[in-house]
Structure formats: structure tokens, C-alpha cells
Amino acid sequence: MSRAFITGITGQDGSYLAEFLLEKGYRVYGTIRRTSTFSGERIQHLLKDIELIDADLLDQLSLVRALRYSRADEVYNLAAMSFVGNSFQQPIATAEYTGISVTRLLEAIQLCDWPIRFYQASTSEMFGKVQTVPQNEHTPFYPRSPYGVAKLYGHWSTVNFRESYNMFACSGILFNHESPRRGLEFVTRKISNAVARIKMGLQKKLALGNLEAQRDWGFAGDYVEAMWRILQRDCPEDFVIATGVTHSVRDFVVAAFAYVGISDWQSYLEIDPQLFRPAEVDQLIGDASKAHTKLEWYPEVRFEQLVAMMVESDLQRVSSESKSLHSVKTYSEARSHLAHQHVGTPLMSVPGLELGIVRGNASHKP
Ligand code: NAP
Numbered sequence: 001m002s003r004a005f006i007t008g009i010t011g012q013d014g015s016y017l018a019e020f021l022l023e024k025g026y027r028v029y030g031t032i033r034r035t036s037t038f039s040g041e042r043i044q045h046l047l048k049d050i051e052l053i054d055a056d057l058l059d060q061l062s063l064v065r066a067l068r069y070s071r072a073d074e075v076y077n078l079a080a081m082s083f084v085g086n087s088f089q090q091p092i093a094t095a096e097y098t099g100i101s102v103t104r105l106l107e108a109i110q111l112c113d114w115p116i117r118f119y120q121a122s123t124s125e126m127f128g129k130v131q132t133v134p135q136n137e138h139t140p141f142y143p144r145s146p147y148g149v150a151k152l153y154g155h156w157s158t159v160n161f162r163e164s165y166n167m168f169a170c171s172g173i174l175f176n177h178e179s180p181r182r183g184l185e186f187v188t189r190k191i192s193n194a195v196a197r198i199k200m201g202l203q204k205k206l207a208l209g210n211l212e213a214q215r216d217w218g219f220a221g222d223y224v225e226a227m228w229r230i231l232q233r234d235c236p237e238d239f240v241i242a243t244g245v246t247h248s249v250r251d252f253v254v255a256a257f258a259y260v261g262i263s264d265w266q267s268y269l270e271i272d273p274q275l276f277r278p279a280e281v282d283q284l285i286g287d288a289s290k291a292h293t294k295l296e297w298y299p300e301v302r303f304e305q306l307v308a309m310m311v312e313s314d315l316q317r318v319s320s321e322s323k324s325l326h327s328v329k330t331y332s333e334a335r336s337h338l339a340h341q342h343v344g345t346p347l348m349s350v351p352g353l354e355l356g357i358v359r360g361n362a363s364h365k366p
């Protein structure tokens with residue numbers, strides 16, 4: 001039985017990848033870091049099938065011990081501080097978690113005395129101020145955020161270990177991928193959640209920043225299969241993974257409101273200058289031809305299906321939360337109900353959650 005080791009198993013991609021690998025018959029190990037509340041809502045349904053190991057990206061020995069315990073054949077490094085907006089507020093922490101930790105893990109792998117294949121979660125954010133349209137494996141990098149800079153370090157570290165030590169180490173340069181499991185601070189989920197709540201009469205406004213930014217949005221469930229395919233080849237290489245179609249944030253807003261039958265979406269929208277980033281990535285669109293040819297990988301979920309999937313999921317969740325809240329009679333019942341609902345990732349919008357997007361004065365105006 002093959003053994004897989006996933007850092008960041010509690011995240012969006014980690015949860016889909018764990019499901020995918022379990023279906024393939026893998027024994028799956030995942031790292032978790034100590035937090036005051038367990039952040040395992042996305043993997044709750046998998047807990048009986050996977051094994052969790054305590055490890056932190058900043059603690060090199062914890063990585064070595066976790067790897068030795070798992071005796072993994074394949075390592076998927078998905079853990080990172082992954083929110084671009086926050087990276088402007090915490091550039092040093094981002095460099096540590098998202099950049100230097102990649103080298104920590106690569107060195108930990110070198111200390112293991114059995115062969116390991118390594119996958120690094122690289123990103124289209126490395127293209128930043130894009131130098132070609134569309135972007136492929138030959139496009140020069142030009143990151144536009146501390147997150148992009150840190151990921152670029154991790155990317156080159158992966159390439160360098162491959163070339164220096166003949167390691168089977170690969171980067172997947174993945175464009176944005178979303179799902180109902182996406183964190184609430186990312187724009188797609190922020191929109192789908194707000195639209196569902198507006199439809200249910202629980203929220204009046206949706207505050208956003210730059211509506212003109214364009215992203216190549218795919219479905220996370222499709223993308224984790226690409227990660228696995230990258231590690232199944234005879235030789236290690238890097239791949240761009242994308243749909244090849246781009247849409248603006250505005251397109252996502254319009255499609256999400258249209259899904260719930262609201263056409264006058266402008267009356268619900270507020271533009272908040274604080275939500276603009278100090279430097280923006282204006283347009284991303286990927287060319288995944290190499291993945292089509294060499295991995296036989298193609299995305300299945302289209303943009304409209306993705307929007308529908310996310311809004312529908314939030315509608316159902318908001319509706320069931322709202323029904324059970326109304327069935328609560330007393331104050332103490334309500335308190336205990338809310339405590340129960342908030343275990344794990346936040347289920348409702350947290351005001352100011354995404355204010356990490358600004359640092360000083362926003363340079364982009366609406
Ligand atoms: P995510 O939902 O934010 O998950 C990030 C994961 O990293 C969580 O499991 C988190 O654990 C873990 N983590 C953070 N800091 C850690 C630390 N110090 N020690 C141990 N674990 C830590 O991200 P995602 O969307 O699944 O993305 C997965 C990876 O792909 C990330 O590296 C991201 O940068 C990259 N990526 C994502 C996209 C995308 O569009 N989703 C595109 C390209 C690349 P907690 O649960 O404890 O917070």
C-alpha cells in the first residue's frame with residue numbers, strides 16, 4: 001500500500017487530496033499544528049481513515065519526526081499562509097511559513113533513508129504582473145505580494161533540490177481553485193456566502209475591493225488529481241494547472257446573484273477602498289497545454305458550474321443554520337447552539353476578517 005504525507009491536510013486542498021488518495025487506496029498521513037480549537041472541520045468525515053501527526057512548518061525536527069513516522073512514498077507540501085491580502089500585513093511570517101519552510105521540508109526529506117517523491121504547491125501568484133498572456137511554464141515570474149515572493153522562493157528551492165541532489169521534487173503551478181470548502185476570506189467564498197445570506201434576508205450588503213481583477217478559477221476537486229498525476233510520472237517536472245478561461249470578480253458577483261434570481265446586484269454591493277491591495281495582480285489566465293499532453297489532465301468543472309456549486313452549498317448551510325437557530329427557545333440554548341456551530345472554521349461572516357488586505361493607504365482606487 002502506498003503511503004502519502006500531506007502538510008496542510010486541514011485546508012481546502014488537503015481535504016480534497018486526502019479523499020482522492022484514500023479512494024486510490026493510499027494510507028494517508030497529515031500534519032496538524034496545535035491550535036486552541038481543532039481546525040479539522042473539512043476533514044471531520046475522514047478522521048477514521050487518516051492518521052494525523054503533530055508538526056509545525058517552523059519546527060524542523062517536528063517535520064523530520066513526522067516524516068519518519070509515516071515512512072511516506074509521496075509528500076504533498078500544501079501547508080502555507082495562503083491568503084495574499086494578509087501577506088502584506090505579515091510579510092515576515094509569510095516568508096517563514098510559505099517560503100523558508102519549503103526548504104525545511106526538503107532538508108527533512110533528505111534525512112530520510114528511503115525514496116520520496118515531493119510535490120510543492122506553487123502558484124500563479126508568482127506570475128503577478130504578467131509578462132505573457134496566457135501564462136505557461138516558460139513565462140517569467142514577477143510576484144506582486146509578499147505571498148508571491150515567498151512562494152517563488154519555495155518554487156526555486158524545489159527546482160534547486162531536484163537539480164542539485166537528483167530528488168524527485170516537482171512544483172505544480174496552480175491557478176486559483178475554489179470550492180464550497182474555500183476559506184471565507186477569499187473573494188469567491190466571500191461572495192457566495194454573502195449572496196446566500198442576502199437571499200435569506202440575513203445580510204444587507206456585500207463589501208468588496210477591486211472588481212476588475214481577473215482570475216482563472218477552477219474547481220479544487222479537479223486540481224488535486226493533477227497534483228497526484230505530477231508525482232506518477234517517470235521524471236520530475238513542473239506543470240501549470242489552469243482552466244485557460246479568465247473572469248473578473250465582477251463576473252463572479254453577477255453570476256452568483258443571478259443564481260439566486262437577483263438581477264439588481266448593484267444595490268447590494270459596496271466598494272470598500274480598504275479592501276484594495278497595495279499591489280494587485282490584474283489578470284491571470286493559464287495555459288495548461290503541457291498538463292493536457294503529459295498528464296492527460298483536463299478540468300471538468302466550468303466557471304458557471306463552480307459559481308452554482310458554491311452558492312448552492314452556502315444557501316443550504318445558511319438555511320439549515322437559520323432554521324435551527326429559530327428553533328432555539330432560551331438564551332442558554334442559543335449560546336450552546338452557537339458554541340457548537342462555531343467549532344472549526346468560522347461558519348458565518350466575521351466582520352473585518354479580510355481587513356488584512358490593506359497596509360497603509362491603498363494605492364488602487366475603485
Ligand atoms: P488553505 O485552505 O489556506 O490551507 C492551508 C493549510 O496550511 C491549512 O491546513 C493550515 O493549517 C496549514 N498551515 C498553515 N500554517 C501552518 C504551519 N505553520 N504549520 C503547519 N500547517 C500550517 O489553502 P489551500 O487553498 O488548501 O491551498 C493549499 C496550498 O496550495 C497552499 O500552499 C496555497 O498557498 C497553495 N495554492 C493554493 C491555490 C488556491 O487557489 N487554492 C492556488 C495555488 C497555490 P490550519 O488549518 O491549522 O490553519
Ligand code: GDD
Pocket residue numbers: 082083084085122123124125174175176177185186187188190207208209210211213214215249275276277280281284354
Ligand atoms: N479576498 C478578497 N476580498 N479579494 C478581493 C476582495 C475582497 O473583498 N475584493 C476584491 N478582491 C480581489 C483581490 O484584490 C484579488 O484580485 C481577487 O479578488 C482574488 O482574491 P483572493 O480570492 O483573495 O485570491 P488571490 O487570487 O489573491 O489568491 C488565491 O489564489 C492564488 C493563486 O493565484 C489564493 O488561494 C492563493 O493562495 C493562491 O496562490
